[in-house]
Amino acid sequence: MTPADYIKQVPKAELHLHIEGSFEPELMFQIAQRNKIAIPYESIEELKKAYQFGNLQDFLDIYYAGANVLIHEEDFYDLTMAYFQHCAEENVVHTEIMFDPQTHTKRGIAFSTVINGIQKARVEAESKWGISSLLIMSYLRHLSEEDAFDTLAQSLPYKHLIKAVGLDSSEKGNPPSKFQKVFDASVKAGYIPVAHAGEEGPADYIWEALDLLQVARIDHGNNCLSDISLVDRLVNEKMALTVCPLSNTALRNVDEIKNHPLKKMLDLGLKATVNSDDPAYFGGYLTQNYLDCIEALDLTLEEVKQLVRNSFEYSFLPEGRKQELIAQL
Ligand code: ADE
Ligand code: ZN
Numbered sequence: 001m002t003p004a005d006y007i008k009q010v011p012k013a014e015l016h017l018h019i020e021g022s023f024e025p026e027l028m029f030q031i032a033q034r035n036k037i038a039i040p041y042e043s044i045e046e047l048k049k050a051y052q053f054g055n056l057q058d059f060l061d062i063y064y065a066g067a068n069v070l071i072h073e074e075d076f077y078d079l080t081m082a083y084f085q086h087c088a089e090e091n092v093v094h095t096e097i098m099f100d101p102q103t104h105t106k107r108g109i110a111f112s113t114v115i116n117g118i119q120k121a122r123v124e125a126e127s128k129w130g131i132s133s134l135l136i137m138s139y140l141r142h143l144s145e146e147d148a149f150d151t152l153a154q155s156l157p158y159k160h161l162i163k164a165v166g167l168d169s170s171e172k173g174n175p176p177s178k179f180q181k182v183f184d185a186s187v188k189a190g191y192i193p194v195a196h197a198g199e200e201g202p203a204d205y206i207w208e209a210l211d212l213l214q215v216a217r218i219d220h221g222n223n224c225l226s227d228i229s230l231v232d233r234l235v236n237e238k239m240a241l242t243v244c245p246l247s248n249t250a251l252r253n254v255d256e257i258k259n260h261p262l263k264k265m266l267d268l269g270l271k272a273t274v275n276s277d278d279p280a281y282f283g284g285y286l287t288q289n290y291l292d293c294i295e296a297l298d299l300t301l302e303e304v305k306q307l308v309r310n311s312f313e314y315s316f317l318p319e320g321r322k323q324e325l326i327a328q329l
Pocket of ligand 1 (some may be wrong): 021170171196279
């Protein structure tokens with residue numbers, strides 16, 4: 001079997017997906033109309049033309065603007081169901097979904113509205129397609145630690161629905177150290193810590209995520225490659241990296257997919273996984289991320305199998321379901 005045929009049909013997991021980043025322009029226009037909110041673009045085509053990013057911040061500005069049309073529980077439900085529909089079509093059998101409560105609470109939307117809408121879709125996806133999922137509540141790092149503490153407090157009534165906390169948004173100038181106290185408190189509350197690090201920021205931020213936030217996974221982590229002793233540590237600790245190839249090229253962190261370091265990461269013994277990050281903005285869902293890497297990097301069937309195995313191995317699934325899914329590969 002070719003690696004491309006294999007990846008299209010095999011059951012797989014996604015570990016790095018922002019639900020707000022799965023907001024397709026068509027659904028955005030539909031919800032905007034329903035909520036009578038004006039979008040500063042004449043048409044879906046015009047909006048899509050704006051998806052040209054020079055860096056992470058260019059993207060974030062458009063991503064937060066797009067999220068402004070999400071008002072009601074039903075909107076968060078529709079957004080999440082649309083993502084699960086893609087999972088069902090691609091045989092993604094488990095997904096770990098990040099959501100950014102502050103993107104919504106800052107606009108006066110209640111935490112409960114956001115999480116209840118997402119939760120309703122999770123339950124439906126599990127019963128309709130057997131897709132398991134869990135939630136990673138991500139703190140926006142361009143905001144203050146105090147703001148993150150507020151978010152932590154708001155999450156506590158819904159603790160049973162949230163597995164992990166993450167750290168996303170503008171990386172440069174907002175190091176993990178800024179959030180050490182709120183991560184300590186989040187772990188005490190029972191959440192698993194993860195963080196975006198080394199996407200645009202330096203290898204130092206990955207050290208901080210490991211040492212100060214005690215993360216269980218690094219989101220992206222590409223810039224570890226500039227620091228050989230960091231690579232050694234990540235390999236020795238079997239620390240997974242949730243790599244997002246199409247995101248890296250869309251945000252100009254990697255110039256072309258043929259220069260993506262995914263294969264090099266595997267060669268070094270790093271526990272890389274493939275993920276889509278913000279598929280509505282970066283040109284492809286999970287399978288497309290694999291297919292583009294297979295073609296551009298000439299990944300072997302063994303390498304693709306390793307990546308798929310990693311997606312389950314480094315998930316936060318209970319051991320029983322994890323082993324059950326790995327056994328199906
Ligand atoms: N929020 C959504 N996508 C992100 C990314 N790639 N990096 C940081 N924050 C994000
Ligand atoms: Zn991300």
